Amino acid sequence: MDLIYAVNRKNVKSSLGTERFCDGHSLCSLSSRNVAAFTTTTELDDFNGRTWGSHVYICDLNMPWHSHKVLSNKTNITALEWDLPGDKLVIADESGSIQLWTFKDHILNDWMLIGSACFPGEHVLSAAWFHNGKKIGLVAEKKDSIYYNDKFNHLRFAPSVRQFGGRAAEGVLVVSTTGMVGAVMISKDSPSQVCFATESLGSTRHRITAVDICYGKNGHYLVAVSSGSVALPIRCYRVSVRKSDEKCYITSQALPSFFLHDSVIQDNMYTKVTHLKFVVREDADSLIVAANGDNGGLVEVWELREKSQTVHKLFQPKTLESFKTVVWQNQSQYQCKSPVVAVTTTKLAIVTTLPPPSCVIIALADSSIHYLNRDCLKEIALASLNMPWRQDEPSNKFQRLTLSISHIDISWLGGILLVIDTQGTLYLYRLLLDGGPSMTLGYACTMLEYCLVTGLDCLDLLLCLRSSMIETLCERLDLSYNRQLAPIQQFYYVQFLCIKTCLFRMxxxxxxxxxxxxxxxxxxxxxxxxxxxxxxxxxxxxxxxxxxxxxxxxxxxxxxxxxxxxxxxxxxxxxxxxxxxxxxxxxxxxxxxxxxxxxxxxxxxxxxxxxxxxxxxxxxxxxxxxxxxxxxxxxxxxxxxxxxxxxxxxxxxxxxxxxxxxxxxxxxxxxxxxxxxxxxxxxxxxxxxxxxxxxxQLHQASSITAIATPMLFCQNLPLQLEFGVEPELLVFVPELNPIEGCMHTGQVLDSIRHLYLGKQPLLVKQCSRCGGKAQVQNMMRTAAIRAWDQRWARTCRCGGLWRIRRMSQ
Structure with a gap:
């Protein structure tokens, strides 16, 4: 695990009083488009505690210093989750307020509220979006096939909620500390309106302190909850949401539960269950349980297994098959010397093998991060926020007396780990993607093909590449693409060009x-x-x-x-x-x-x-x-x-x-x-x-300040960055061979409409990946030009998100 960068508050002072005002519980969440959402106790530019509350910010991992505040909340935000396409964000707090936000006109730093609901008195612990039923997996038996259609298949996965015609509905499922499960659904006919429903998880309401939500293949949810004490069982429920007559209904059914080992309860070393996490959120057969004590923590993996049960001969059917039932069995255990403060696991089961390959990452109270193998919980890698920074810069530039991890989240391809501490500082770690000390060409090519087929963003994969392997990787990707049938090549042509462009731009x-x-x-x-x-x-x-x-x-x-x-x-x-x-x-x-x-x-x-x-x-x-x-x-x-x-x-x-x-x-x-x-x-x-x-001059060699540029390979990691300040050490000016006698205007060029916007336009749209600029609004509104604008409304031509920028900034 290598720390790529840390993004700190601007002008952080080293006094204890300033740190105390900024300290508080923070959350972070990564979208499938590699955009980070995170919360802070005070605003990023406030060091006096005047804005005490809970504030939600978002930033692109390629330009993390450009952060944008989505909202400020008076009560503590307890759940922060992106939907599967990475366009919408659910924000829930301890007062029972649920807010659904999305990009306004697909602009990264312009957000709008599309729906909200309130469950008074309910402290929301967890939230999960409805599954849209789209799932593509790498077929393990055909992973060496040359054809995309053989290698990648659309897997059977039902949407969480179906609407008229079988299309997937949009909404979220939430679970509160009182055992309430609620659903908030967005109405397609009137997006500003939502319908919601509540139900009790069990036959009676009981206090919940830890919860996790997982998707089932048939459109249902699997919910695992704990009441905190290791002496109480880990309960599991099957929750279904359906829509009828513009209303939604929730049904909950109890599933097999389990207790932790007797030795854990009797030793009295670990007294409180603090975290529950399904190993893969689209695979309900494995669950991570973390328990803490005064002097350490315990992490266990439990799996659902089919087990034969002996039945009295009077009740035994005439068939020779024995009676089988499903029970939870403990698979492995990992003990740590410090309490567990955060747990994250793999988001996508890319390969169809069972059980799906995955990892478990835990953060401890001593600011250490442990990368564990899912099968036996063997430690693969270790990192710590307290490790010394590189020697070429003064170590006290951003040093604080105490570093406490608040939350962690892994990227969708599994290549990047995002960490946030209690003072709102972001840390980005590079993980070991294929289990070895460095990424292999074959694995990188397969993952890029997976991005090509699914449309997932590949930035987290790019940050894990070595500069020496990029050209060979481009050749291998090109060779694989040219082997496809002509209709397949035509279908993926634009996405293929975007991925190759991003690779060469590195x-x-x-x-x-x-x-x-x-x-x-x-x-x-x-x-x-x-x-x-x-x-x-x-x-x-x-x-x-x-x-x-x-x-x-x-x-x-x-x-x-x-x-x-x-x-x-x-x-x-x-x-x-x-x-x-x-x-x-x-x-x-x-x-x-x-x-x-x-x-x-x-x-x-x-x-x-x-x-x-x-x-x-x-x-x-x-x-x-x-x-x-x-x-x-x-x-x-x-x-x-x-x-x-x-x-x-x-x-x-x-x-x-x-x-x-x-x-x-x-x-x-x-x-x-x-x-x-x-x-x-x-x-x-x-x-x-x-x-x-x-x-x-068609291609202007304009400077760009970003992470995914050749400057990344020239720097000694980790990079120390500040919110709101573009780092001078990452300024990159591409060297393009100018044509002799070429006419230079010195004006900003619209990369989409190919208009000259002047030398210093007041307001532009800028791509968060390639730095390309575009006009915010076009005055010529014929049908043809509207169709052209719509082609690039969602993303830039490189696949990056747009953000509004004032050129004076």
Missing amino acids: LSAGQSKAADLSSLLMIHSVATAFKSLLRPSALISHDKGPAESLAAVITEPITDVDKVMFHLDPKEFTVEPITLQSLQQLIQWVADMALNLLARLPEQRTQLKSGGYELLKDYKALNTLRELLVIIRIWGLLRPSCLPVFLRNTDNLDALPLLFRLLSRLVQLNGENQQQQIDEGLIDECCHLPNQIMIP
Whole structure:
């Protein structure tokens, strides 16, 4: 376990009084999109105790210093949980208030309340969202298969609550200290309204001090509760929630319970059960029980096992099968010298093997963290907050006299552990993913494929990689993807490009490859958007529309764009003029992209052959670019003002036919022989191109301050960070090969709409992963541009979340 960074309060003083004001119980929770939610007793910028209460903050693990406060609560918050897609957050407190929050317009630092309920007098201990029924697993028997469809299967898992048509409902299940179980369901028809119901877990209400909730395969919940004393049983219940006539109903059924070992009770060393945790929250067969005493703690693993019972012959059925029942059996035990303060376990059972591979991580009162094997609770790794910091910085910079862990949570892929102490300081640890001292290439490739198929965020996996393995990992991932069937490749194409771009962005030498992959993704997206506007003039042939006709013509050896138009029906490419005008910036980007590629051709020829991806060698991408130039040429006849604008040194130069002719010659050479040298005539024309037309700079080498950059491999870990302060040591400026004679504007460029926003725009949307900026609102609201904006509303083109940023900050 390696500590990657710690994020402290800004300007923390070392006096005891200041620490006392900030001290208090804190919670933390990681979403499937690697966004952390955490609570503090006082606001992060308050050191006098004036804001005493409970405050919820969120931050992206890639830029943890940019924190955003969701709400401030007067009463103590006791439950904090993300839903499975990572979009919604439930916040529950000790007064019985349940609040459901989500991103407003998918903005990371803008939140809105979508529903709330209150159960007066109920101290909520735990909360869990309804399961949506979506579960994909790696089939253990076919993990070496080359096809995604064989390797990854949709597993049978029922939604927790079904609505009309069988679709999954959204809501949460909560359990309180009095034994109450409650459900709060979001109404799809009116999202601002919720319906809720309550029920008693058992036949009578009893006091509960520890609880955990697990998902069952048939849509029910498994709830394990303890009343605190080791002399009392650990009770288990099966809870189901159903919806009928816009109301929800809860049923609870008692399941087999168990006592801890007699030796634990008689020795009187451990008196209080403090934590219950299912080993995997989608597997109800294993439960972790933690008990504390005055001088230490005890952790046990209990499993549900099928056991044969002897029955009197009078009651024995005629069949030879013995009577079987399900009982809890103790599997392993781990004793520690300090009381247990927090427990976390694996969130996802990625592999279908039974029992699923998982881990158990416990935090103790002495600030130590123990990474345990689930099978025998053998200690694999150990870490402590009290370990000395690295030697190149003064150790007293953020040092406090006491460090007490308050809560811990593991990432969804199992690669990262988030720790929060009682003063709101966040610690991020890198875990041993596949059980060895370092991650293997095969395991990393399989996990990236799992992210590709499920759509899970891969940041926690990226932070566990070594820089030396990234290029080889990209090659292996590329090889695996190219083996898939064409429909499968098409379905996962965008997500595949995002993952490869993120991998190359982690390398200093991979920035140009990452830029090329971003351009490839944008070419694909623009082509999809433009072709979706085309309609066949007659419904005679349903299998061949305008886009297919253009693709067939473009493969012929024609270098004149006007001759290509003779083979097409112009009526099929007719689009409303106002729509064409709204797409002018995308049209301009296509032309600028073609200019940049051709201007880079001479220098690419002189460079040595390098690994990775180069857009100039992508035959399919260049053909797509040619198709777009043909479409733009036709649209220019309908609306000349939508044509791209070129700064030309020659008045009689028609730039579009020139670009199409040069690209066609390049494609024909690549198509005939990939290893053939490009003819000197094409090189000379490309060298002369900057003298004829001003080349705009497409990829600006703007600085980014983030964790997942090449600067991570240049730093001595752990990093010491502060909330609200961008660390100068992580500022990274990518080195991109500038084109000679390229035109630099110095303005901020919208990475989505390709507009210039000025040198210092007041307000922008910025990606939390790649640092790309975009306009907050677009004034041009045609249907085509609305569809384009909607394509990037949820995430940036790299898959990162948007956050609103004032450029003065």
